[in-house]
Amino acid sequence: MIAEETLVQELKQKESRAQAFEVLVNTYKERLYWHIRRIVLDHDDTDDVLQNTFIKVYKNIDAFKGESKLYSWMYRIATNESLTFLKQKSKKLKVSDQELKDQMVENLRADVYFEGSEIQLKLQKALATLPDKQKLVFTMKYYQEMKYSEISEILETSEGALKASYHLAVKKIETYLKEN
């Protein structure tokens, strides 16, 4: 795999930009897809947000100063794009954020790209009750198997706070699954 610093340099030079960008897309498309998918749930919405994320990265690469790692900068853009997408969707549909979340989970029943059983559907219902940040921390740790240090850089939160958030999320989800 190409070193991140080299990739950033190539992305900033006009001659090598196109080729480097292709490498970037190929390297991160799957990871970012699953990150976005677990926030917006629907495949088509995920596709839109993923493409917007890459376009933003492409347009703003000159402004990237390398103060954080490239992947965490991209994850941050993907997270913000996803959350903004949901806010705009709830505004458009004139429903509250929570109503939208409940509706999204209900739509999963008919989703051909969701092969979840009843327990997995119940899990999504449990996740919909969590605050955004707790849900993010949980899915990044449990399903994306990211390290606390990586999540910390992306969400700009201390590792201690993340650990507390994660354990709280696990407890809430377990309680929900047991009670329902």
Add this chain to the structure above:
Amino acid sequence: MRKDKNHSFNTPEGYFENFNERLMDNIKKQETEIAEPLIPTNDGFNAPDGYFDDVTTSVLSKTTEKETKVVPLRSNRKLYYGVAAIAAVFMLIFSITWNSNSTSISFDDLVSSEIETYLENNDLDMTMYEVAEIIPLKEIELNNIFSDVLEDDAILEYLNENVDDIDNLYFEDLDHE
């Protein structure tokens, strides 16, 4: 009911006969719980077949089409000039006759209050960090308030507009005069 000869405690009928069976059931149950945790390890999401192959092409087409294409003009230069001249004449005629009433809006036409309202009403949801990463500082004109000399009139105008009762202000310098 079974009674211990040395104690007055009782156990339910058949308790010790069933004990091993119940213990083994319990161990098995606990092992299953470890192997299959309460929270499922797979959340059930799939992506369509071949999606990850197609998405690269899709993203790249959106970024490359924005690049300016260089078209060589040397060959058939006269033809290009001729076509361009005719097109320009047509555009001029159409713009005068057909679009005389229409106006094109550019970014400059927006008053700053409209931009502010847009920014306030649309949740951009960008952290300060992201804003800082995207907007390079060198492009923002910053005035150094310590080195710039502010005109007295400008200060008074600001106070007049922003302070309810200017007479109530305590002017330190005036007291010394």
